[in-house]
Amino acid sequence: MSDDEQRTLLIEREAGIETLTFNRPEARNALNVQMREELHDAVQRIRADRSVRAVVLRGAGEDFCSGGDVRGMNVTSAQAGRDRIDDLHGWVSTLIDLDRPVIAAVDGVCYGAGFSLALAADFVIASARARFCMPFMKVGLVPDCGAFYTLPRVVGLARAKDLVFTAREVRAAQAKEMGAVLEVVEAGHLHVRAAQIAASLAAASPVAFGIAKRALNQSLGSDLRVMLEIESAAQGIAFTTGFHHEAVKRFREKADPLFTWPAADA
Template structure:
């Protein structure tokens, strides 16, 4: 019997943090079509829900996400025609990564184990990445004679530079967590037994922050490598103008003047 999407992607909200957990440990959390759609939907809900102020993406078992499980998608009928593959990528892997990048709340990846292919890109699209010591990242596509999907050729050069990105993609070697941290793919490496607690600490700290300011900061940073200096500075000025109308900005200034700890409400 096929498991329901709700069983294969667990979800809970605690302390204003949305926890999204891939739950197919027997398959190293290779992501199916149904799982992908549920994760996209949950990220969209988190983005729109004022009660959610941070998101954690993690997984059960020994694997974070071993890539795409092509056997888990809708059955293909008939002969493939030109455009089918590009359409599948646009509607599948690229939508998943875009949902992370466009989420208006900070998204933290808690990588418990192997993150390969689209699984690696799911983690690297997140705003912050905490990895357990056994975790590793693999650009597995070349091993299958494939071109990277899920925005890999967009994400990796922005994190490690074009030369290192090509090395990782050309050879497809596993990158251990410690090396990933050295390269700048990961923010922090912790013992496996400390991963959830560390992710919770970081996420709850983000959830207590000025949510709209964090959202606009995320947008500015994500767009910074795509435009010129003038566009970046104009976007920054616009973001400042918008943010100064928020209650949290007023609270931040007032708390500084009054020499007290700010209490942000996420609006």
């Protein structure tokens, strides 16, 4: 058996973009203990590695992730259940707050914890056949992997209650309408498009991107005074960066910009 077959998380890097692939296609990439441990190690390493400029999450085969591995759920006490979830929170919170772009390329099934992990990304690009669901109520559980935080912020409180309480499935087009998906593309173009967006964001100012992401993540829990103070401090830092100086120089010289967003038909 090869190393790739033994690993539940495949890791590839190209031009500063690290792709994490959930690698249990025979189980629709359900998260088991090994995958959670490998995700923990990968996310914490990425946090410390400034050479990683963007992250792409995807699934092996035709699915993103079907959620937690129900066959491995044999929790017998509230404390054991809490410990199981607490173990997730360190790397999940790091992923949500990572000061670099995170893109989820969602194909096929995106259920439960898989949906939560997609919500942890800055942008979700979905194939037309992608399906999203928070099925926790069906097994008497509540959303995890940060979904209590991310889902209402992404789709609004009323729609979050709808998705959680009904445990209904929504297709990619409806998920886009709700705001959970940025773009819907054909399955054959999904990973190409995710790579285009990752490459574009990787070329942005790392200082400006990191500060802006952290400020936006704090904005719904802060008031105007706090956010204006963050804005002033952040812009003061951004004005001093080499990226800003070079971008202004290129603008004046009518040269190609450092940062461009990739057109949908790129």
